[in-house]
Amino acid sequence: xxxxxxxxxxxxxxxxxxxxxxxxxxxxxxxxxxxxLLVLVGTVGYSAIEGWNWFDSLYMTVITVAxxxxxxxxxxxxxxxxxxxxxxxxxxxVASVVLSSLTRFIIQRQIIWLxxxxxxxxxxDKLTGHTIFCGYGRLARMALQSLHGSNxxxxxxxxSDEERASTAAEDDxxxxxxDATNEEALLAAGIKRAQRLVTLLPKDADxxxxxxxxxxxxxxxxxxxxxxxxxxxxxxxxxxxxxIISPYRVSGQKIADGILRPYVTDFLELxxxxxxTDLAIxxxxxxxxxxxTGHTLEEAQLRQRANIMVAAIIKKDGxxxxxxxxxxxxxxGSTLIGFGHKSDFAKLEKLLIE
Numbered sequence: 535x536x537x538x539x540x541x542x543x544x545x546x547x548x549x550x551x552x553x554x555x556x557x558x559x560x561x562x563x564x565x566x567x568x569x570x571l572l573v574l575v576g577t578v579g580y581s582a583i584e585g586w587n588w589f590d591s592l593y594m595t596v597i598t599v600a601x602x603x604x605x606x607x608x609x610x611x612x613x614x615x616x617x618x619x620x621x622x623x624x625x626x627x628v629a630s631v632v633l634s635s636l637t638r639f640i641i642q643r644q645i646i647w648l649x650x651x652x653x654x655x656x657x658x659d660k661l662t663g664h665t666i667f668c669g670y671g672r673l674a675r676m677a678l679q680s681l682h683g684s685n686x687x688x689x690x691x692x693x694s695d696e697e698r699a700s701t702a703a704e705d706d707x708x709x710x711x712x713d714a715t716n717e718e719a720l721l722a723a724g725i726k727r728a729q730r731l732v733t734l735l736p737k738d739a740d741x742x743x744x745x746x747x748x749x750x751x752x753x754x755x756x757x758x759x760x761x762x763x764x765x766x767x768x769x770x771x772x773x774x775x776x777x778i779i780s781p782y783r784v785s786g787q788k789i790a791d792g793i794l795r796p797y798v799t800d801f802l803e804l805x806x807x808x809x810x811t812d813l814a815i816x817x818x819x820x821x822x823x824x825x826x827t828g829h830t831l832e833e834a835q836l837r838q839r840a841n842i843m844v845a846a847i848i849k850k851d852g853x854x855x856x857x858x859x860x861x862x863x864x865x866x867g868s869t870l871i872g873f874g875h876k877s878d879f880a881k882l883e884k885l886l887i888e
Contacts, residue, residue: 561639565632572599572628576621583614599625658708658724664688666723668714668733668744670698673760673781677732678707690723715743720751730756734779738766742773749774814876815845822866824886832860836872840882846871 576595580586586594586608594607598621610618665681667674670693681689691707692714693699699711712719714735725731725748733744741759748755759775761767767778792799820827826834836842847855850867872882 561635565628565635568628569599569632572621572624579617579621580614583617584608584611595621598622599628601625654703654708655710655722658690658710658722661688661690661708661724662727663729664690664724664727666720666725666728666731667691668731668741669693669735670695670702671734671736673779674732674734677734678702678705690728692719692723715740715747717747717751720744720747725751725755728752728755730758732758734760738762738770741766742769745770745773745775812875812877813873814879815871815873816876816879817848817869817871818879818883818886819869820864820866820886824864824866825888826864826886827866829864830860831858831862831864834864834885836870836882836885840874840885841878842872842874842882844870845873 573592573595576599577588577591580591580594581588584591590607598618601622665688667678667689670678670691674691678689678691689707690710691699691702692710692712693702694711694713696711699709703709710719710723712722714720714733731744731748733741733748735741735744738761741761745757745759748757757775758777758779759770760779760781761770762780762782767780770778788799831844836844844858845856847858847862847864848869848871849855849865855862870882872879874882
């Protein structure tokens with residue numbers, strides 16, 4: 535969680551769109567209210583002047599305001615004709631305002647869309663070491679909610695659906711609208727500069743194609759992929775995916791663990807749930823210039839100085855040292871797996887950096 539102390543960039547486009555939509559909604563409401571008021575005034579006026587029933591008055595008002603040109607419902611008096619002239623002028627005026635508002639609405643949306651698209655692409659082109667998500671389904675949405683709130687990860691989303699892409703943009707996520715299986719979409723998302731890619735498309739064949747294309751464009755990228763079954767897991771692993779997510783297998787295993795080891799499951803759920811408790815299991819990479827490099831755990835006194843329990847250490851070569859003893863040496867590039875209160879991890883981070 536603490537590998538990258540990067541501030542998540544913000545795109546101002548979605549905010550502008552939200553303000554624009556609020557203004558548009560207000561204008562459309564006023565236009566609709568003006569039309570309803572005009573029809574109401576016309577209906578009451580004809581009923582009062584000519585003594586017609588409500589339906590005939592409403593019908594006469596509608597054909598007058600719409601300037602359809604049908605004949606009069608009943609013969610009009612001189613006062614009724616004068617009222618009709620006023621009603622026609624008002625109707626033309628209101629129609630002009632409504633058409634003007636609609637035209638401005640369409641033009642503004644196109645201009646804002648073009649501006650936002652260029653602004654967002656320019657911001658994406660400046661990213662490096664970011665994470666690319668392919669697909670914005672339920673699984674991706676849940677993952678991005680946690681990542682986006684952490685404010686430590688730069689995210690670019692690729693999705694071909696207009697509605698999902700717009701929703702993600704409104705959630706302040708960089709979006710490339712396109713097919714993730716196409717090389718152009720991956721290049722637009724900065725695949726050559728990205729550190730990792732997460733593909734969560736519903737079909738294994740699509741995920742496999744994304745993995746192969748991504749590895750071709752960036753051989754060093756770390757890939758996490760969704761798989762529907764064991765065959766898909768094997769193929770995706772051979773294609774270059776480092777981590778495989780099988781929602782059904784994970785859910786089934788969690789159910790079994792809840793039955794066999796309920797307290798262990800509750801404990802892990804408690805420590806791993808973002809925002810629900812002050813406890814957390816975090817991983818922190820030891821920087822190259824850390825003052826604790828070359829010291830043992832006993833000498834570093836992380837438990838005493840930061841109140842963090844070191845559960846494991848992942849060395850640079852990937853070897854895991856579980857439950858390290860006090861003689862275990864701290865090496866730059868290694869990753870500490872710690873358990874403790876969230877507020878104490880800031881202390882540990884400070885010890886490793888300063």
